[in-house]
Amino acid sequence: MKLNLYVLTPKRIIWDCEVKEIILSTNSGQIGVLPNHAPINTAVDMGPLRIRLLNDQWLTAVLWSGFARIVNNEIIILGNDAELGSDIDPEEAQQALEIAEANVSRAEGTKELVEAKVALRRARIRVEAVNWIPPSN
Template sequence: MTLNLCVLTPNRTVWDSEVKEIILSTNSGQIGVLKNHAPIATALDIGILKIRLTNQQWVTMALMGGFARIGNNEITILVNDAEKSIDIDPQEAQQTLKIAEANLNKAEGKRQTIEANLALRRARTRVETILESINRF
């Protein structure tokens, strides 16, 4: 038996197929989901979604915060944005990370600092998603 995983952004469906297992980052830590998981709705943090496919391969995806609903072997993830690791350009991700770090260093005031920290977390997550897919945890 498998789980049906659907990852949605405001603009598109990023994933819609059966999987064996997922590991996702919630606001209170990581959770793993297998078949027959207890029903839950949870807020998601900016982080990496790890997906074990039915052929036992693992795939990673960068999630940019949102919500997940789990129940009846169906997982629906609604996020602000999501990118599969294979869709992330490593050079562009590294460049974005450098820019985000520089912007944080020159941020002035509370608002700029908060926005720069958020951009840095997003950039780091994209780079870490690529590294996770290479290392295959």
């Protein structure tokens, strides 16, 4: 059995193919989706999207919030923005994380601190995506 996965943003189609399973970050935690999953509509949180292809290879993408609909072996994710893990430069991601950590420690005022913490969370998610080691089959 397989799933049809569509990941769409306002700018482009990130993913459109058949997959074996996904692991999705939602506002209530991560969920795994296999064929014949119960129908669900859920908010998507900032976080990694793990995609298991039909050849058992795992890929990672990063979603920057959105909405997912899972029904009849079809997964449609409408995201505000997304990046494929393969498009993220590991060195640049690590450098952005270090800058974000420094910005949190020197933030002044509530607004600046909130913005710095969001940037730090995004940076951590990007580093996690490029450093993720898929499970062995």
